Amino acid sequence: MDKIVECVPNFSEGRDQEKIERIMSVIKNNNEIKLINYEADADYNRTVVTLIGRPQKMIQALMDLTKVCLKEIDLTKHSGEHARMGAIDVIPFIPISNIKMSECVEYSQILAEKIGNTFDIPVFLYAEAAKTEDRVKLPNIRKGEFEGMEEKIKDPHWKPDFGPSRRHPSFGALAVGARDFLVAYNIDIQTDDEKRTNQFARAIRGSSGGFQFVQAGPVYLENRGHTQVTMNILNYKKNPIYRIFETVKMEARRYGFDVPSAEIVGLVPKDALLRSLRYYYGIENKEYNKDMPIDEVVEGCRKYLKFRDFDETKIIDYFL
Amino acid sequence: MDKIVECVPNFSEGRDQEKIERIMSVIKNNNEIKLINYEADADYNRTVVTLIGRPQKMIQALMDLTKVCLKEIDLTKHSGEHARMGAIDVIPFIPISNIKMSECVEYSQILAEKIGNTFDIPVFLYAEAAKTEDRVKLPNIRKGEFEGMEEKIKDPHWKPDFGPSRRHPSFGALAVGARDFLVAYNIDIQTDDEKRTNQFARAIRGSSGGFQFVQAGPVYLENRGHTQVTMNILNYKKNPIYRIFETVKMEARRYGFDVPSAEIVGLVPKDALLRSLRYYYGIENKEYNKDMPIDEVVEGCRKYLKFRDFDETKIIDYFL
Numbered sequence: 273m274d275k276i277v278e279c280v281p282n283f284s285e286g287r288d289q290e291k292i293e294r295i296m297s298v299i300k301n302n303n304e305i306k307l308i309n310y311e312a313d314a315d316y317n318r319t320v321v322t323l324i325g326r327p328q329k330m331i332q333a334l335m336d337l338t339k340v341c342l343k344e345i346d347l348t349k350h351s352g353e354h355a356r357m358g359a360i361d362v363i364p365f366i367p368i369s370n371i372k373m374s375e376c377v378e379y380s381q382i383l384a385e386k387i388g389n390t391f392d393i394p395v396f397l398y399a400e401a402a403k404t405e406d407r408v409k410l411p412n413i414r415k416g417e418f419e420g421m422e423e424k425i426k427d428p429h430w431k432p433d434f435g436p437s438r439r440h441p442s443f444g445a446l447a448v449g450a451r452d453f454l455v456a457y458n459i460d461i462q463t464d465d466e467k468r469t470n471q472f473a474r475a476i477r478g479s480s481g482g483f484q485f486v487q488a489g490p491v492y493l494e495n496r497g498h499t500q501v502t503m504n505i506l507n508y509k510k511n512p513i514y515r516i517f518e519t520v521k522m523e524a525r526r527y528g529f530d531v532p533s534a535e536i537v538g539l540v541p542k543d544a545l546l547r548s549l550r551y552y553y554g555i556e557n558k559e560y561n562k563d564m565p566i567d568e569v570v571e572g573c574r575k576y577l578k579f580r581d582f583d584e585t586k587i588i589d590y591f592l
Numbered sequence: 593m594d595k596i597v598e599c600v601p602n603f604s605e606g607r608d609q610e611k612i613e614r615i616m617s618v619i620k621n622n623n624e625i626k627l628i629n630y631e632a633d634a635d636y637n638r639t640v641v642t643l644i645g646r647p648q649k650m651i652q653a654l655m656d657l658t659k660v661c662l663k664e665i666d667l668t669k670h671s672g673e674h675a676r677m678g679a680i681d682v683i684p685f686i687p688i689s690n691i692k693m694s695e696c697v698e699y700s701q702i703l704a705e706k707i708g709n710t711f712d713i714p715v716f717l718y719a720e721a722a723k724t725e726d727r728v729k730l731p732n733i734r735k736g737e738f739e740g741m742e743e744k745i746k747d748p749h750w751k752p753d754f755g756p757s758r759r760h761p762s763f764g765a766l767a768v769g770a771r772d773f774l775v776a777y778n779i780d781i782q783t784d785d786e787k788r789t790n791q792f793a794r795a796i797r798g799s800s801g802g803f804q805f806v807q808a809g810p811v812y813l814e815n816r817g818h819t820q821v822t823m824n825i826l827n828y829k830k831n832p833i834y835r836i837f838e839t840v841k842m843e844a845r846r847y848g849f850d851v852p853s854a855e856i857v858g859l860v861p862k863d864a865l866l867r868s869l870r871y872y873y874g875i876e877n878k879e880y881n882k883d884m885p886i887d888e889v890v891e892g893c894r895k896y897l898k899f900r901d902f903d904e905t906k907i908i909d910y911f912l
Contacts, residue, residue, distance in 0.1 A: 481830030484801040510801030518842045519835070526874030554846030 276369035276592055277376060278308075278324045278453065279334060282361045283341050284350050286312040286319050291344055296321070298336040304329040306591050308539065317352025318361070322539070324368060324591060327379045331386065334363060338387050338446075346442040347418045357414045357421050358444035364399060365450040368541055368588060376450035377401045384448040388435030391443070394425055395434040398449035403433060410447055418444040453588075455505040455544055456537035457513060458491075459520050460580075462498055462530035466490045469499040472523045476501070476516055483511040483519075508541075514548035517577055533580040542589040545569050545577075552576040566590060596689035596912055597696060598628075598644045598773070601654060602681045603661050604670050606637040611664055616641070618656040624649040626911050628859065637672025638681070642859070644688060644911060647699045651706065654683060658707050658766075666762040667738045677734045677741050678764035684719060685770040688861055688908060696770035697721045704768040708755030711763070714745055715754040719769035723753060730767055738764040775825040775864055776857035777833060778811075779840050780900075782818055782850035786810045789819040792843045796821070796836055803831040803839075828861075834868035837897055853900040862909040865889050865897075872896040886910060 305325030625645030
């Protein structure tokens, strides 16, 4: 079985459609990796690209992307609301199928070294690939942004992991690393009481003593007329979806609030869903097969996890 | 309403019954504080005393206890399995009623200073009262124990917060501080499968990504023929008992394991129980009154939290 990674390069152009398309053409013309989507944000002046594929093919595609961004983007002329330090700002490697985090760290190092040597761009390793504690979090590395990086990078403490110890004049600097898949997940609460919903968010989020890898807050959806617990799950293996869903239902029960549905924002790995289906199959004493067809996964998620607006195109493995 | 603290001094004698009684007599003869219990452990050669009372009266009682331990215990002649650095090794202040953590920190400082000045004993502030990060955890301070303390304490980094910068020749050194009430809580699982039970422990414990203030592990009870998830709850306000109980039940359900009962080891504040009863009253739409009589608390804990071997003498407020 093929090793599959996801990479999510963020490049610093979100306004000039022609330029964005010139950049994206190197990805669109590449048949060896799969473009899931790309979203340009004009306020941020930044485009987020989601790719999946085999690691070696991915590295080649990202080298091509770097080359075209180096040609097309000049950070001395860039402004936008999102913090950034490079023409490509960050590239994370995310394990999807048949691949370990440690392998993603290795591939991120290979790419980082290759970019540093080929294009003379300073590259920092971050997240799981970070070599020091203060390079784990991207904002730490990026602090000062493109403008501040000219001085910052001369400090031996901020010597890049690869490439030269000076800011590239037009590209800036780049962070490459590895991290877990982040599941964006919301649970609908049949109430407009945002305070109560915040109470449920506090019960489950790591920063309030809840599940360590869950970020959560309340939100009122005006169009829908109810609140949500809105979440990022930073490690769906340690904090599986079903456990979060059942805990929020348990909390909501005290006020008699209905929890009719939930939703995935963006994509989710099949593995994250199977871990939850397995729980409900266990309760119903139903035979569980980890190779179940994708239709059965979708059906199970709707039935047990009450996913709304959900079909196979939300499952990343569907594109493999 | 009176401010009430709990203090749990640990002194370094657990074998010589006559000596233990001579030491305990200063507590037993003191009518201004309440002795909950004291447990001498011969292997540890250590006695753990649980006291409740008003802070000023508590400070006086602990001064008396220090005086008698100084007279009775010589650490140069002491051995036992439990790490220790002083004749009294540690005294935590724990908020029980109408008192804040910040006040407990203040009272612990008052006692620490008084012991340091009066008896010429070096005293370290720890836990919530610690002045530096590396004095938060008692084992850090105690490392090297009585024997190593002679040298350690000369290091400016380990200058005591009060008292002299040298080990007391027979008493050693003492840690005084403030911390939250620790609830020792076990949930019975109707299986002998310790591996599965460990899976439930991992689901809820902070170190595996679960609830931050929960320490948990599996244990097989040979006499009873089933396993338990055995826990310390370090902050019962952020990780309330009902949430832990319901989450473990939720996890056990996947294997069809019954969760027939649970138990509190030692004492528990009424406040910790009320926070859980309130949840179940909410579910049953039953009127909740925080001043409910203690009989109703006991009955509710048996009914909803399935406490076994539980009566009012397990509730610390019963002794107030």
